[in-house]
Amino acid sequence: xxxxxxxxxxxxxxxxxxxxxxxxxxxxxxxxxxxxxxxxxxxxxxxxxxxxxxxxxxxxxxxxxxxxxxxxxxxxxxxxxxxxxxxxxxxxxxxxxxxxxxxxxxxxxxxxxxxxxxxxxxxxxxxxxxxxxxxxxxxxxxxxxxxxxxxxxxxxxxxxxxxxxxxxxxxxxxxxxxxxxxxxxxxxxxxxxxxxxxxxxxxxxxxxxxxxxxxxxxxxxxxxxxxxxxxxxxxxxxxxxxxxxxxxxxxxxxxxxxxxxxxxxxxxxxxxxxxxxxxxxxxxxxx
Ligand code: NAP
Numbered sequence: 001x002x003x004x005x006x007x008x009x010x011x012x013x014x015x016x017x018x019x020x021x022x023x024x025x026x027x028x029x030x031x032x033x034x035x036x037x038x039x040x041x042x043x044x045x046x047x048x049x050x051x052x053x054x055x056x057x058x059x060x061x062x063x064x065x066x067x068x069x070x071x072x073x074x075x076x077x078x079x080x081x082x083x084x085x086x087x088x089x090x091x092x093x094x095x096x097x098x099x100x101x102x103x104x105x106x107x108x109x110x111x112x113x114x115x116x117x118x119x120x121x122x123x124x125x126x127x128x129x130x131x132x133x134x135x136x137x138x139x140x141x142x143x144x145x146x147x148x149x150x151x152x153x154x155x156x157x158x159x160x161x162x163x164x165x166x167x168x169x170x171x172x173x174x175x176x177x178x179x180x181x182x183x184x185x186x187x188x189x190x191x192x193x194x195x196x197x198x199x200x201x202x203x204x205x206x207x208x209x210x211x212x213x214x215x216x217x218x219x220x221x222x223x224x225x226x227x228x229x230x231x232x233x234x235x236x237x238x239x240x241x242x243x244x245x246x247x248x249x250x251x252x253x254x255x256x257x258x259x260x261x262x263x264x265x266x267x268x269x270x271x272x273x274x275x276x277x278x279x280x281x282x283x284x285x286x287x
Contacts, residue, residue: 001031001038008037009059010265013052013074014067017041022065024285025258028278035266037062044070053077057100063265064094064101065258071134078103087171088138093261104264108138110257111227112146117256117272118248120194120223123147128188128195128221130211130236132160132179135227136198140164143196144172151177152188156199156211185217195240197226202234210235218243226250232286251286255279 012022018041026039044052049070054077056064066074071090075081078091079100085091091103115122127148129139132155143151155161161179168177180187201211217239218224224240229251237247255278259270 001027002036003038004036006036008035008062010037010039010063010065011056011061012039012041012065012067013044013049013056014041014065014070015044015046017043017067020067021254021282021285022067022258024282025255025278026262028281029259029262029270029274032274032277033266033268033270037266049073050077053094053101056094057096062096063261065261066092066094075103077101084108084141088141090134090138092257093264095264104261105138106257106260106264107135107253108142109260110255111139111253112142113256113260114248114250114252115225117252120225120248122194124149125194126189126191127151128185128193129153129198130182130195131155131198131200132157132164133199136196137164137168139196139198139227140168140177141171144168144174144176148176152180152193153177154180154182154185154211156182182211185212185214188220191220192222193220195221195224197224197228197234197236200228202226202231202236203228204230207231208235210239213239215239215243218245221245224248227253229254230286251282252279255282 020041023039030037080102082104085103085105088105093104093106094101125148127143129151153161158181165177165179201209221240222245224247226234226236227250228234229249240247
């Protein structure tokens with residue numbers, strides 16, 4: 001990579017950012033595709049998001065990714081917001097426009113591409129969604145908009161699941177999302193489900209944690225998708241496999257949310273061949 005007077009800069013704002021794999025995604029793509037672009041992480045302290053976005057714009061940054069804990073807070077600093085990101089209430093990608101940044105949510109489409117690449121279908125499926133936080137909310141929109149038959153949203157705090165369900169159902173004009181408490185899993189219909197793990201439980205270093213430990217529950221899951229990718233195999237994934245199902249982690253979701261952001265910044269379409277080269281590089285850099 002040669003940095004010169006024409007090099008464009010993109011970056012990630014969040015806290016923490018030290019272990020991010022996003023620079024691997026974007027710098028590998030820039031190398032492969034011959035774009036004069038560099039991507040760096042920026043640690044932003046609490047209450048300084050607005051300043052950071054203004055500063056990025058003043059420094060002529062082409063685009064930014066936004067990670068925890070600023071995906072909602074950043075919305076107040078945008079010039080414009082994509083309608084889907086607005087519905088989800090979270091932005092993870094800023095694209096430079098005249099006078100400010102436009103915010104997008106590429107997490108949801110990233111998950112869709114990741115599932116599609118593994119041959120996992122949403123249309124017509126009965127889905128168990130664990131969690132009702134920022135990520136699970138986006139997943140609920142994805143499932144509803146891609147034609148899921150039913151989504152049982154199980155969360156520790158039922159009010160949160162109720163709020164998210166109401167909002168998504170209203171936006172979609174359906175009753176597809178059904179809120180439940182985690183402990184109510186025993187009353188799920190007796191059939192086979194696609195299950196998406198969208199809580200932060202099981203994330204390193206708490207690798208033995210899982211929201212539902214009962215092995216019976218996992219007998220109902222034909223495919224489990226955990227949004228977590230560290231550890232490589234979560235306890236949730238382990239239990240799904242033990243119950244006879246297939247299990248996937250969230251690294252491909254991370255890959256594709258990055259690829260979609262890269263496509264927005266550089267107005268290109270990234271091939272599957274390049275996507276897989278980036279994926280291999282991410283796995284090499286995986287801690
Ligand atoms: P969040 O907004 O903080 O939501 C956390 C969720 O986890 C809530 O549903 C919360 O339930 C639940 N939870 C937390 N501790 C719990 C416990 N001890 N028992 C039961 N439930 C618990 O977080 P988020 O932004 O949605 O992220 C969730 C996960 O998705 C994170 O691990 C993140 O790394 C992952 N993620 C991955 C990608 C990717 O690209 N692969 C992208 C985005 C997020 P309550 O509502 O009851 O608090």
